Amino acid sequence: MIQFEGVSLGYGDRVVVSDINMEVPDGKTMVILGDSGSGKSTLLKGILGILQPFSGRILVDGENVGQLDEKELLRYRQRIGMVFQEGALFDSLTVGENVGFWLWEHTDWSDEKIEERVRTLLRFVSLEQVIDQRPDALSGGMKRRVAIARAMAPQDPKVMLYDEPTTGLDPFTSRSICDLVRQVQSEFNVMSLVVTHDLHDAFRVGDLFSFIHDAKVILTGDRETIEQSTDPFVRTFLST
C-alpha cells in the first residue's frame, strides 16, 4: 500500500501541497487530477524520495520513504517504475540501450543477460522490432511504450508512476497506452499513480481518483464517488 499521512511537500520554503492524506491499495491505480501547477508531479517526487516532506510521512509497503538513506533509496527505487512526461528517452541511444541503461550502469550483468531482459521488456510492450532504432525514428505512442519498458528494467515493479502518459497523443494512441498501463497493473499486480489532465483517460486507467485543488486533496474516491460529487471544482472539471 502507498500511504500519504498528513504530507506537505514543496521547494525551498514554498509549500506546494499540504496535509495530503490518501491511500493506494495493493494492485490498484490511483489517478491524480487537478489544475496545471497544482502539485501533481510533486506528489510523485515525494514517492520517489526526490523531495523530503516538510511534514507527514509517505509509506510504501510500510517503508517510510523520507527516512531512507542514499543506499536504501537506491534499493527502494528499483521497485518503482517512473514514466516521465513525453517519455524522456535519451535521443543519442538506441531503444535497446535506453531500456538497458540502468542495468548497464547499476549491475554486473553480462551483455547477453541484459539483452535478454531488454528483449523481454520490449516484447511486453510490443516493440521488440525497434530495439536498434533511435527514439527520434519512433512515433509519440511508441516512445511512451519504450519509456514504460525502461521504467520496468531494474526489476519487476511494485509501484508504477506515470506523469501525463498520454499528453500530446491522438485518442486512438492514448487508448492503447491506457490499455498498456492496465496490462502492467494486472501482469505485475502493481500499485500505480497516474497524473493526467484527461478525464477520459483517467476513467480508462483508474480504480481511484484524487482531485488536488488549492494545495489540498479535495476529494478521493472511486468513479461513482467522483461522478456524484457536488464539489464545484470537481463539477467544473467533469464538465470540461
Ligand SMILES: Nc1ncnc2c1ncn2[C@@H]1O[C@H](COP(=O)(O)OP(=O)(O)OP(=O)(O)O)[C@@H](O)[C@H]1O
Ligand atoms: N524543481 C522545482 N523548483 C521549484 N519549484 C518547482 C519545481 N518543480 C515544480 N515547481 C513548482 O511547483 C508547483 C507544482 O508543480 P508540479 O509540476 O508538481 O505541478 P503539476 O500539477 O504536475 O503541473 P502540470 O500539470 O503543469 O505538470 C508549480 O508552481 C511549479 O512551478
